[in-house]
Every structure is written in C-alpha cells, then in structure tokens.
Amino acid sequence: MQGITQITQEVNKKSKANSLETTKKVLTAFLETKQKLNQGVNLSFKGYFTLKRATTKPQGNKNCDEHQKELDKYKQANKGKGLAAYAKSTTFRNLVAKAKKCSKCKTKKQALVKSAKPLNRLSFKVSEGFWSKGKK
DSSP states (O other): OOOHHHHHHHHHHHSSOOOHHHHHHHHHHHHHHHHHHHHTOOEEETTTEEEEEEEOOOOSOSSOHHHHHHHHHHHHHTTTSOTHHHHSOHHHHHHHHHHHHOHHHHHHHHHHHHHOOEEEEEEEEEOTTSTTSSOO
C-alpha cells in the first residue's frame, strides 16, 4: 500500500497541476469524501449533484406490541371502509397519539432506524437546471 505522499507524486507527474500541495489537497478531500460515504453520510453539492448511499428498509413494526395490537384490531374492524374511516375517526387519532407519546414505541422506532444497514450502492442525482447552466 502506497502512502499519500507517493500517490501525490505519481499523480502530480501525470497531471498538469505542477503543485504537490494542490494535488495533496485534492486527494485528501477525495479520501475524506469516500470515508463519509462509507459511513453512510449523504453528500450534496447544491446546484450540482447529490450522492446518497442506499440503505436496507427496516423490517418489522414501528410500534410496541401493545399499541400494534390495538391498531391491528382497529384496522380489522374497519376493513374495506376506505380512507374516510381513518381520517375522520377520533379513536384512530387517539391511538396514533398514544403511540407517539409511548416511550416503548419511541425506542422501537429508534431500533428500527439503527437496523437499516447501508448497501454498497450509490445513487447519483443531478440537480435541477444543472444541464442548462452553461446554455444562454
């Protein structure tokens, strides 16, 4: 494995930069970016593009067992009634409010978020108007 100074010298020979310091700065910035992507951090260069690392979707319920059973009972009782059964229902709103306040539900949601593992896949999205910046 070569050190960063050796890589810098090799790259500087083949590039037009003619400055070891400039080449070293570019390489360290690139390596820092790579480390951040490996950690799962999303990078956004406003007006240009966004790099996001894909993650697995967490599997399981986001509520504790008690509240999940209550929600399942309500859904079973109102099966086939459509969205109006949920939107206008005060009992459903109260169930959701209880679940939001419940400390067990909060810890379960946090555990689900932590269980999402980053994949070895990046998504690259170009910002709106990126292609039309140079055209006038």
